Amino acid sequence: MEQLPVTIEMADVGFQYPSGRKVIEKIDFKLKAGDKIGLIGPNGSGKSTFLHLIMGLMKPTTGEIRLFGKPVKKEEDFQKSRRKIGLLFQHADDQLFSPTVLEDVAFGPLNLGYPPAEARAMALKTLENLELTGFEERVTYRLSGGEKKLVALATVLVMEPEVLLLDEPTTGLDEETIIRIIDILNQLEIGYVIVSHEYDFLARATRLIYSIHEGRIVFDGDSSKIHSHYHSHPAGTVPHRHAGQLPEQD
């Protein structure tokens, strides 16, 4: 196997609030370029905190984070890495703040220093890629939940990130939108980490699945081979294999 560059690396990372509540106990994590990783865990297991630590929105209390091979500690370090890592927030309303869709999608490129004409072209191209042509002048707060999510994804993808982080991307969405998101994700060449508590979604959108529990990350397995169990069929609670799958490997 060829050695791909490591984009995200966390060593012994821990996080606790000033109040003393420990959310992340100790995380060691590596994401190589192009890796598609799912992170599953119950509510309150530190999933969102994990993503916010990578973005530098929260600073780890212990351990070290390295992004694209360089240690990141200060706000300035994170400002540089944020250009290359896109985070899709759990609630699209937090992400879409501009009056119109086009302005919101162009916000990132404008911040990166692209002239308005170019930022507009990039935004239009991204909307087209996500089959959102015609949404440019729509008012963001009047979009439906699914449309908001797709536009929010556009606002992240337009910045051409090298890694994508998605925080519970399916919350409150109908099946049709979820399938659209899975299609979009599967076509992406860049690596990503999806945090979710829906195993079935992760199995369709990622290759490797880890679980996070009480602030620690455990490797669960290759999503095409095994799975251990959050979904709801009769055998869900006992270890089992699905037909046509390779035996579990230790």
Add this chain to the structure above:
Amino acid sequence: MIAAETFASGESPMHRLDPRIKIISATVFAFTTALASSFPAMFAALGASLILIAVSGLGLRPVLIRLALVNGFILFFWLVLPLTVAGHPYMQIGPLTLTREGILLSAQITIKSNAILISMIALLATSSISTLGHALNRLKVPDKLVLLLLLTFRYIFVLEQEYQRLRRAIRIRGFTPGTNLHSYRTYAYVIGMLFVRAAARADRVHQAMLCRGFRGKFYSLRTFSLGTSDWLWAAAVGIMIISVGALEWSSYL
């Protein structure tokens, strides 16, 4: 749901006018009118505002409804000022004395506020908030203020939805407002929760902006250009303002 930007769509000359000219005109007009104290000047201002609203082609009814809101407030001045402002007695109603000065002051307030409000509707309400925000940005208004305006407008709807959610939540559990401590406490909780949620949301929005490279500088996609008709309208409103000023000046001579 809050009805917003009801006047912003349209094809009248007022809608097409460059928003920068609209903002400057409305500001100067409002100040001139507010500072005027002679009746000819005030009436001229009212007349000018009526011309502008006529050009804007907005429906009479919605404009009147909006004016009624403000004039309902002004009614209180009419109830209080003629009785409280010292001056020459004008009329005696039982034990109450209405003063000439009080009545004139009430009339001034009424004419001026209506003139300013009408001109604001004609000039500013005919643009969307986002257009005005970008125009303010072009007029070198500090980024922070423009962002404050745009974000307030964007999230007022989200907060309203949040308020409606909270309201539904208390109503489905049988809450009926009354004049008692329980009602007051419930309302205090709702308002408190609304503030807490607004603050938490503000944090998340800020984080989302940081993730997309925001560093406090606000960039705009839009470009504005001034055409002949923009300059003509600027000149027309300029003449109106100068007329109001001249009438006010002549009252001192």
